[in-house]
Amino acid sequence: MSVTTRRTRLAAAALAAITAIGGLAACGKDDDKPAAGEKPTKLVVDTFSEFGYDELVKQYEKDTGIKVELRKTAQLSEYRPKLVRYLATGKGAADVTALEEGILNEFKTNPRNWVDLNPLIADHSKEYLPWKWELGKSQDGRLVGLPTDVGSLAVCYRKDLFQAAGLPTERDQVSALWPDWKGFHDAGLKYKQGSGGKAFVDSITAVSNGVMFQGNGDLFYDKENNIIADTSPAVKNAWDTATSMVDISAKTSTWSPEWSGGFKQGTFAVTFCPSWMLGIVSDNSGPANKGKWDVAAVPGGGGNWGGSWLAVPEQSKYPKEAAKLAEYLTNAKSQVDAFKLKGPLPTNLEALKNEAFLSYTNEYFSNAPTGKIFGESVAKIQPTHLGPKHQAVKENAFEPALRAFENGQADKAKAWEQFTKDAKTQGAF
Structure with missing residues (x-):
């Protein structure tokens, strides 16, 4: 059999x-x-x-x-x-x-x-x-x-924090900072230096989502729904890119109280924003931060998360x-x-x-033309094959291993080993 x-x-x-x-x-x-x-x-x-x-x-x-x-x-x-x-x-x-x-x-x-x-x-x-x-x-x-x-992808960023760190603040100029993921990391290092050592991005798991959902290849499963977590090029690319960002990360686990509070406190200056995330960012940031956020292009030119x-x-x-x-x-x-x-x-x-x-502009996000920004990307979206236990593998194997590395609980090799082992358990059906 x-x-x-x-x-x-x-x-x-x-x-x-x-x-x-x-x-x-x-x-x-x-x-x-x-x-x-x-x-x-x-x-x-x-x-x-x-x-x-x-x-x-x-x-x-x-x-x-x-x-x-x-x-x-x-x-x-x-x-x-x-x-x-x-x-x-x-x-x-x-x-x-x-x-x-x-x-x-x-x-x-x-x-x-x-x-x-x-x-x-x-x-x-x-x-x-x-x-x-x-x-x-x-x-x-x-x-x-x-x-x-x-969930067409973009980057939400704090203009006031960028300005204080000496980075450009206009959305076209910000988008130009990171045509690719290396550019994003370089921008993070400049922000860290200009802000006196503050973190740039909320977490490396957020980075991994941005990278993973840009590809059209198989992720944790192949087309026959066999687990390929340890051999998937798309997953490995997301892992390597995310782990390379640990030096600019605030290390706040997405959805945690620290992450939610970080929007108001300025714990980080950017997060990855599929369209549905805009309401979450504004709710977490509160009225006092209205007009301080804006929306820029995602490194690598688009993607679909969610x-x-x-x-x-x-x-x-x-x-x-x-x-x-x-x-x-x-x-x-x-x-x-x-x-x-x-x-x-x-x-x-x-x-x-x-x-x-x-023609819709989002007042909270500095009147960013979010209808145009996200609408223009829809035609480029291609469906990604997600296997029957994709969410379980992602949330219970991939992201915990990333957090273990991010928090210094395991080196990169040990964390990857943990992920591939847990993926087989979480992905079984």
Whole structure:
């Protein structure tokens, strides 16, 4: 039996077990099913990070009379275990559930956990980036998720800190500092010298994400979903580039309290900003730092870090209404409004051509033309193959090993050895 065949059978067995457990739980809830034609008084939406839905759901409530509860989880690493538990027990899931690209493949392998959206909504297949739409479908053709955003890359930087360190502050001049990753490191060294030794970038794990999601090659898995973490050129390049930046890093783990506080305190001067990160940066930095941030090009000329879909779990008592809510949250107008509020970059083709999107400037980020900056990069984005346990390998093997090196707990060779060992465990399925 080949490794691939064995993994496929193991995956099928595991998913069957989850389905069976979920089925048993669902059987116990038959009495809770709504009467035919009964409308919901409330629908629940689960998201992680920031999707920009706060104002949209208020309008939806006015239009439909249905209350919408937004359940936000700050970190994807906390979100995924909740989702696993909901699917395994057959209860607790929201009516509409966000699936990030790193976990989409893992969860859509068992489409029986998800409502097929095809018969519940209009045909929108020609309205989105083609590759984004296709990724929302299961192998048997079921429409599991409706596209939300993509994570076109840029660099967010503090103009005031750059100025104090003697670096240029205008976004075109800043972009010119780092045409490649060596230029980024050189700029960091100049900043460190000019600022009296302050750190330049938030962490080397942030650097690794910027590098890793610029390539179109396989990352932790090959196309047959075999683990190739220790031989992947894209992963090794991200590792080598990130570890070379340790001397300009603030060593703040992304999503940690130190990282969140670092935005206000000026602990670091730059961070990597997929479009969806803009809302997080502004929220963490607070009103006092409005106008101090700006947006520049990423070294190496673009990339795609992140992006999601909205799905409806089979557990939902109101799948038709939930599907309509997901449809509303992902339509062209809603994607533009969400972008303007918190930054998630549209994937709806009409939204990407919308003048309100293209001409949008972000007041918090020094009136940066974020619609133009991020919108122009969308056509260049190519899908990256992410295996079924990509997020687990990244968050539980790759990044911990990077942090071990960054914090002096292991030398580079030992840290790499730790990663390749843990990747096999985390990536098994």
